[in-house]
Amino acid sequence: MVQFLQQLINGLSIGSVYALMAVGYSLVYSIMNFSNFAHGGVIMLGAYFGFFGLTLLKLPFAVAFLLASFGTLLVAIIVERIAYKPLRERKAPFLYFIISAMGASILLENLVIATIGPTFRTYPEVFPKTPIELGPLAIGRLDLIIFVISAVSLSFLIFFIDKTKLGKAIQAASYNVKACALMGVNTDKVILTVFGLGGFLAGIAGVFFGMKYTVYPQIGNITTKSFIAAVFGGLGSLPGAVLGSVLLGIIETFVAGYLSSQFRDLIAFVILIAVLVLRPTGIMGKVTEDKA
Amino acid sequence: MDWTYIQGILMLAGINMIAVLGLSLLTGFTGLFSFGHAGFMAIGAYVGAWISASPASTPAGMGLPFILAIVGGGAAAGVVSYFIGRISLNLKGDYFCIATLGFGEAIRLIFNNVNRFGGARGWPGVPSNSSFLAILIADIVAVLFLANLVKSRHGRNMIAVREEELAAQIAGIDVFRSKMTSLVISAVYAGVAGVFFAHYMTFIQPKMFSLTKSTELTIIVIFGGLGSISGSVLGALVLTALPEVLRAFEIWRLVFYGAAVILIMVSRPKGLMGGLELTPSGIRKWTAERNALRQAKATLLAEDSGRKED
Amino acid sequence: MAAILHIRDLTKQFGGLTAVDAVSFSVPEGGIVGLIGPNGAGKTTIFNLITGIYRPTSGSIEYRGKSIVGLEPFRIADMGITRTFQNIRLFKNLSVFDNVLTACHLSANYSFAEAILRLPRFRAQEKHLTAKAEELLGIMNLSDYRDLIANNLPYGLQRRLEIVRALALNPKLLLLDEPAAGMNPDETEQLMRLIVRIRDDFGLSVLVIEHHMDLIMGVCEHIVVLNFGEKIAEGSADEISKNAQVIEAYLGTSEEAVDA
Ligand SMILES: Nc1ncnc2c1ncn2[C@@H]1O[C@H](COP(=O)(O)OP(=O)(O)OP(=O)(O)O)[C@@H](O)[C@H]1O
Numbered sequence: 128m129v130q131f132l133q134q135l136i137n138g139l140s141i142g143s144v145y146a147l148m149a150v151g152y153s154l155v156y157s158i159m160n161f162s163n164f165a166h167g168g169v170i171m172l173g174a175y176f177g178f179f180g181l182t183l184l185k186l187p188f189a190v191a192f193l194l195a196s197f198g199t200l201l202v203a204i205i206v207e208r209i210a211y212k213p214l215r216e217r218k219a220p221f222l223y224f225i226i227s228a229m230g231a232s233i234l235l236e237n238l239v240i241a242t243i244g245p246t247f248r249t250y251p252e253v254f255p256k257t258p259i260e261l262g263p264l265a266i267g268r269l270d271l272i273i274f275v276i277s278a279v280s281l282s283f284l285i286f287f288i289d290k291t292k293l294g295k296a297i298q299a300a301s302y303n304v305k306a307c308a309l310m311g312v313n314t315d316k317v318i319l320t321v322f323g324l325g326g327f328l329a330g331i332a333g334v335f336f337g338m339k340y341t342v343y344p345q346i347g348n349i350t351t352k353s354f355i356a357a358v359f360g361g362l363g364s365l366p367g368a369v370l371g372s373v374l375l376g377i378i379e380t381f382v383a384g385y386l387s388s389q390f391r392d393l394i395a396f397v398i399l400i401a402v403l404v405l406r407p408t409g410i411m412g413k414v415t416e417d418k419a
Numbered sequence: 420m421d422w423t424y425i426q427g428i429l430m431l432a433g434i435n436m437i438a439v440l441g442l443s444l445l446t447g448f449t450g451l452f453s454f455g456h457a458g459f460m461a462i463g464a465y466v467g468a469w470i471s472a473s474p475a476s477t478p479a480g481m482g483l484p485f486i487l488a489i490v491g492g493g494a495a496a497g498v499v500s501y502f503i504g505r506i507s508l509n510l511k512g513d514y515f516c517i518a519t520l521g522f523g524e525a526i527r528l529i530f531n532n533v534n535r536f537g538g539a540r541g542w543p544g545v546p547s548n549s550s551f552l553a554i555l556i557a558d559i560v561a562v563l564f565l566a567n568l569v570k571s572r573h574g575r576n577m578i579a580v581r582e583e584e585l586a587a588q589i590a591g592i593d594v595f596r597s598k599m600t601s602l603v604i605s606a607v608y609a610g611v612a613g614v615f616f617a618h619y620m621t622f623i624q625p626k627m628f629s630l631t632k633s634t635e636l637t638i639i640v641i642f643g644g645l646g647s648i649s650g651s652v653l654g655a656l657v658l659t660a661l662p663e664v665l666r667a668f669e670i671w672r673l674v675f676y677g678a679a680v681i682l683i684m685v686s687r688p689k690g691l692m693g694g695l696e697l698t699p700s701g702i703r704k705w706t707a708e709r710n711a712l713r714q715a716k717a718t719l720l721a722e723d724s725g726r727k728e729d
Numbered sequence: 730m731a732a733i734l735h736i737r738d739l740t741k742q743f744g745g746l747t748a749v750d751a752v753s754f755s756v757p758e759g760g761i762v763g764l765i766g767p768n769g770a771g772k773t774t775i776f777n778l779i780t781g782i783y784r785p786t787s788g789s790i791e792y793r794g795k796s797i798v799g800l801e802p803f804r805i806a807d808m809g810i811t812r813t814f815q816n817i818r819l820f821k822n823l824s825v826f827d828n829v830l831t832a833c834h835l836s837a838n839y840s841f842a843e844a845i846l847r848l849p850r851f852r853a854q855e856k857h858l859t860a861k862a863e864e865l866l867g868i869m870n871l872s873d874y875r876d877l878i879a880n881n882l883p884y885g886l887q888r889r890l891e892i893v894r895a896l897a898l899n900p901k902l903l904l905l906d907e908p909a910a911g912m913n914p915d916e917t918e919q920l921m922r923l924i925v926r927i928r929d930d931f932g933l934s935v936l937v938i939e940h941h942m943d944l945i946m947g948v949c950e951h952i953v954v955l956n957f958g959e960k961i962a963e964g965s966a967d968e969i970s971k972n973a974q975v976i977e978a979y980l981g982t983s984e985e986a987v988d989a
C-alpha cells in the first residue's frame with residue numbers, strides 16, 4: 128500500500144511535467160491542426176536556459192526559472208514566424224507544417240550540440256534532497272514543488288483561456304479559424320499567443336525535467352511521450368492533454384515499478400497504438416461523422 | 420576525394436534510394452504520410468543480419484546466402500506492415516501519421532530490448548555483402564517495378580486515392596486495398612533497403628532507425644517532388660550527398676540540414692521535379708499539358724470576346 | 730416498368746437532427762426521376778445513403794431487388810450505381826484523359842504481376858481502356874481538352890467531366906447532384922439534352938437533384954419533393970407544380986431567405 132501511494136505520487140509528479148508539455152502540443156493543434164514537433168526542441172532549450180541561469184549567471188532559482196520560461200516563449204514565437212508563418216500564408220497542407228517542424232527540431236537540437244556540446248549536465252541542487260515525511264510516506268521535495276507549480280501554471284492557463292478576451296478568441300478559433308477571421312478576429316495574434324503560451328509552459332517543463340533528470344540535447348525525444356499524452360487525452364483538447372499526461376505519468380511509473388523499467392518507454396507507444404485503434408479522438412476529443 | 424570515398428557515398432545514396440522509392444509510392448502516389456519507415460528498415464536490417472550472419476558470431480546468425488537475407492528482410496517488413504495497415508489505414512490524415520510514428524518508435528524500442536539481437540548495444544558481426552553492383556541492380560529493379568506499377572490500373576487507383584478519396588470510392592476503387600498494397604510494397608522496399616544498409620555498415624544498432632531517419636526519408640521524397648520517380652532518385656542522390664559533403668563542417672552539418680529542410684518547405688513546395696518525370700514520355704506528357712492549357716485559355720478568351728460582341 | 734431502385738422508409742439521423750425521415754420512392758428502369766426540395770432538405774444525404782457513404786439509421790434500399798444497405802461504396806459502384814458530387818470532386822491534378830482512364834479500371838482484370846512484367850494481357854487490356862476513354866471523351870465533346878489538367882477546366886466542363894467519369898464505370902443507375910449548378914441558361918439547356926441523350930444511348934436510369942426548375946420540369950418523368958427530410962409530394966411535373974404543399978414549402982423558404 129505504501130509502495131502503491133509512493134508510486135502514485137511519483138507518477139503525478141512526472142505526469143504534471145508531461146502536462147506542461149502536452150498542452151503546448153494541444154494548443155497549437157487546436158488552432159492549426161498539425162502536430163508541432165518543434166515543441167520538443169523548445170522544451171530542451173528551456174532546460175538549458177534554466178541550467179545556465181543557475182550555473183553560469185548564478186541567478187537565484189526564481190529568476191533563472193523566469194529567464195527559462197520567457198526565453199522559450201521567445202523561441203517558440205521565432206520558430207512560428209520562420210517555419211510556419213510562410214506556410215500559413217500559402218495555405219500549405221498540414222504535412223508541410225509537420226516537415227517544417229521536424230526541420231526546426233533537427234536544427235534546434237543540433238544547434239545545441241554544435242555550440243554547447245552533446246554532454247549530459249546535471250542541475251545544481253536547488254532544493255534539499257531530504258524528503259518530506261508524511262507518516263510512512265516520503266515525498267520528494269522536488270516532486271512536490273514540481274507538482275504544485277505545474278498545477279498553478281495550468282490553472283493560470285485555463286483561467287486565461289476561459290476568462291480573457293484573447294483566450295476566448297483562441298477558443299473560438301479552435302472551432303473555426305476561417306469564420307473567426309471573417310468576424311474580425313486577428314488570427315495572427317491568436318496564433319502568436321498560442322505559441323507564446325505553449326513556449327512559456329515549455330520553459331517551465333524544461334527546467335523541471337532537467338532538475339528531475341539531466342539536461343542533454345536529445346531531451347526532445349522524451350518529449351515525444353508528452354505528445355503521446357496529448358493524443359491519449361484527445362488532440363486539441365486542453366483538459367484532455369492534462370488528463371492524458373497525468374494518466375500516462377502514473378501508468379509509466381507503475382509499469383516501471385511493478386513490471387520492468389525496460390518497458391517504461393515502450394508503454395507510451397503501446398498506449399498510443401491502443402488509443403488510435405480503439406478511439407482515435409482520444410479520451411476527450413470530439414467524434415464527428417465526415418461530411419461528404 | 421578519392422574514388423572509394425565517392426563510391427561509399429553513392430552506395431549509401433543507392434541504399435537510401437530504395438527506401439525513398441518505396442516511400443514515394445506511399446506518399447507521392449497514394450497520398451499517405453509515414454513517420455515510421457525507419458521501423459521497416461530496422462526490421463529488414465535485423466532479419467537480414469540474422470539470416471546471413473555466421474552462426475559462430477555473437478549474436479549468432481544462420482549463415483545463409485545474401486540473396487535470402489534480401490528476400491527475408493523485405494518479406495518480414497512487408498508482413499509487419501500488413502498488420503500495422505490493418506489497424507491504422509482507416510485513420511484519417513494526421514492520425515495515420517501519428518500511428519506510423521508510434522509503430523516506428525515501438526519497433527525500435529522492441530529491438531532495444533531484444534537481447535537475442537544484441538539489444539541497445541547492437542549487432543556487430545553483419546557480413547559485408549552490399550557491393551556497389553548489388554545496390555545498383557537493386558535500384559534499377561526498384562525503379563522499373565515502380566514505374567510499371569504507377570502506369571497500370573493498380574497504380575492509377577492509388578493515384579486516385581491520393582487525389583480524392585471519396586471520388587475514388589465512388590469510382591469503384593477499393594480504397595483500403597489500394598492503400599494496403601501501397602503500404603506493403605513501400606515497407607518491402609524499406610525492408611530491402613534495411614538489409615543493404617546492415618550489410619553495408621556491418622554493424623547495426625536500434626538507434627540508427629529512429630524517428631529522425633523516418634523524417635529524413637519523407638523529406639527526401641518531398642524534396643524530390645511528390646508523385647515523381649525521377650524526383651525521388653535525384654532527391655536521394657542530392658540529399659544523401661549533402662550531409663556528406665558538409666562533413667567538413669562536422670558538427671554544424673545537421674544544423675544546416677535542419678535549416679535547409681525549413682527552407683525547402685517554406686520556399687519550394689513542389690520539390691525538385693514537381694510531379695514531372697524525366698523520361699521521354701514524361702516530358703511529352705508535360706508539354707501536352709502545357710499546350711492544352713495555352714489552347715484552353717485561347718479558346719475561352721475567344722468565346723468571351725465573342726459573347727461581348729453579341 | 731420494373732423499378733431499378735427501391736427505397737423504403739429510409740431514415741438518417743445525425744445526432745439529434747433527422748436529415749432524412751422515412752422517405753420512400755423508386756426509380757423505374759430507364760426512367761429519369763427528379764429529387765427536389767429546399768436547401769438542407771436531405772437530398773444529398775439520400776445520395777450518400779444510396780452510394781454507401783453513410784449508413785442509414787433505418788429503412789431499406791434495394792437495387793435490382795437486392796438490398797445494398799451496409800455495402801461499401803466501391804462495391805455499390807461495382808454493381809452499377811455511380812454519381813456526381815454537388816461540390817465537384819474530380820482528380821484535380823490529373824489530365825482530363827487520366828480522370829476518365831482511371832475510372833475505366835473496372836473494364837480490365839489483368840493481375841498485378843501481369844502489370845509489373847508488362848505481359849501481353851496487360852498490353853491488350855490497356856489498349857482497350859485507352860480506346861474506351863478516348864471514345865467517351867469524344868461522345869461527350871471533351872476531346873479538345875484531353876490533355877488539360879482537370880483543375881484548369883472551366884467550371885461547366887468540370888461538371889461534364891464528372892459525368893463522363895461516372896459513365897466510364899458502365900453504370901446502370903446514375904445519380905446527378907445539382908449538375909446545373911453554376912451554369913448559365915445556355916449550358917443548362919445543353920445539359921438537359923445531354924441527360925436525355927445519355928439515358929437513351931447508355932441505357933441507364935437517372936436520379937437527379939436540381940434547383941433549376943426548368944431542367945427538372947423539362948426532363949424528369951417523375952419528381953419526388955422533400956422538405957425537412959420528409960417526402961411531401963411526388964408525381965409528374967404537372968402534378969408537382971400544382972401541389973399546394975410544394976408551393977408552400979418553396980414559398981416558405983424563399984420568405985425565410987428574405988428574412989435572413
Ligand atoms: N455529416 C453530417 N453531419 C451532420 N449533419 C449533416 C451531415 N450531412 C448532412 N447533414 C445535415 O443534414 C441536413 C440535410 O443536408 P443535405 O446536404 O442532405 O441537404 P440538401 O438537400 O442536399 O441541401 P442543398 O440543397 O443545400 O444541397 C442538413 O441540415 C445538413 O446540415
Ligand SMILES: [Mg+2]
Nearest residue numbers: 772773774815
Ligand atoms: Mg445537397
